[in-house]
Amino acid sequence: MAAVQPRGRLSPADTRPARGPEDDEGLIYMQCCGQEDVELRDSQRGASVYLPAGSSEGAWPSAAPLTCAGSSNSFRSPESVEMDEIMAAMVLTSLSCSPRVHSPPQKDLLPASSSSGDMECGGGELSDSGSSGYWSWDHGSASPAPSPSVTEMDGSLGQPPDEGLHMELDYEARRYKGSGKGAYRCLWPSCGKVLNSRVGMKRHIQLHHLGGGSEHSQREEDFYYAEISSEEEPAPPSPAPTLSIGPWASCSSPLGASTPGTLASASAFSTPLSQSAPSSVWQIHTEHLYQACAAPIQVTVSSGSSTSCCWNPPSEAQHKPQVLASRSRSVSVGEQWLQRNSAPTRSQTISASPSRNHCTFRKGRGEAKKCRKVYGVERRDQWCTACRWKKACQRFPD
């Protein structure tokens, strides 16, 4: 299992240094161009049909690929210039088609928000996009998370404009797979870079997506890439719901979800996440056993039916009594995970305090006798630890 430790609470200190609004734009620009240039030359030296421009690295600052192509034109053959133009057009098209592609630069360029700390890429950026749930998990923050995934590109899926990107990603993935090495794919939106070393991938994420700051924990980087196993198919274009998408899709939706396509895209990008995310869930399960006895079971079973109430906006929740009735720990755990990993989101899109308003349910008192009842207050030392700490009873779970 990947050593993904999803529990790190992201405090404001983890926030990437807010970049200045405009002046820094130039900076990113240039960095990107330089890099782009290198990539271009590399790839053109090696393979003749590699589709480089703006797909792996360049897709994020919106105009970077175009400019890059232009800036280095003088050194290229007419074919490559033409190729660049084609690619530039494709990238432009894809940029205009996929709202979230704009998110990273947006996030980077935004000054630190006063409302919620403007932290995690996951939540923040995706909320910013204003079109869909963050992921994440991101993820937003969460999250973050989680986090944005490459499926969005693979899939925006099925749309012609993204085909080029898709092909390139697959090509890269296949290239690494073919070489018999493990491959790691960057899940950052519109990146999708594939590297064959974990370290390299982490470095890539840190440098290019996390702002290069050393203050980011390794855990955080772990969230932005996924290992491409040898039998793994390249992310399928059709966002068919999988067993594992339940909590991710459902929890992510609320954060931005008001458009019809939201659920689809949420499940779309949750697919690759599910490669790493479930392990996180299990870890939560083991580490917070006393809080999450039922969590993993429900997590893995929920296949799209309304099992989770987490993402239902309050107004919607009242129309789903059965959901409320079945509220359970698993929801809280997923929520906790989200809050810790991706959560601090921009709250404009939803209510002022998402954690409190739409996700926090107090479990009704169960029938099970708890330690307090069984042993009484006078024998408190015989209570389970959780009861002693005024947490959910571990010994007599509901």
Next chain:
DNA sequence: GATGCCGGGAG
């Protein structure tokens, strides 16, 4: 009022 436990603080 008693109980269960979330959220958060202290160390």
Next chain:
DNA sequence: CTCCCGGCATC
């Protein structure tokens, strides 16, 4: 991390 408790929801 462990340990504890304020405060809230529920009974």
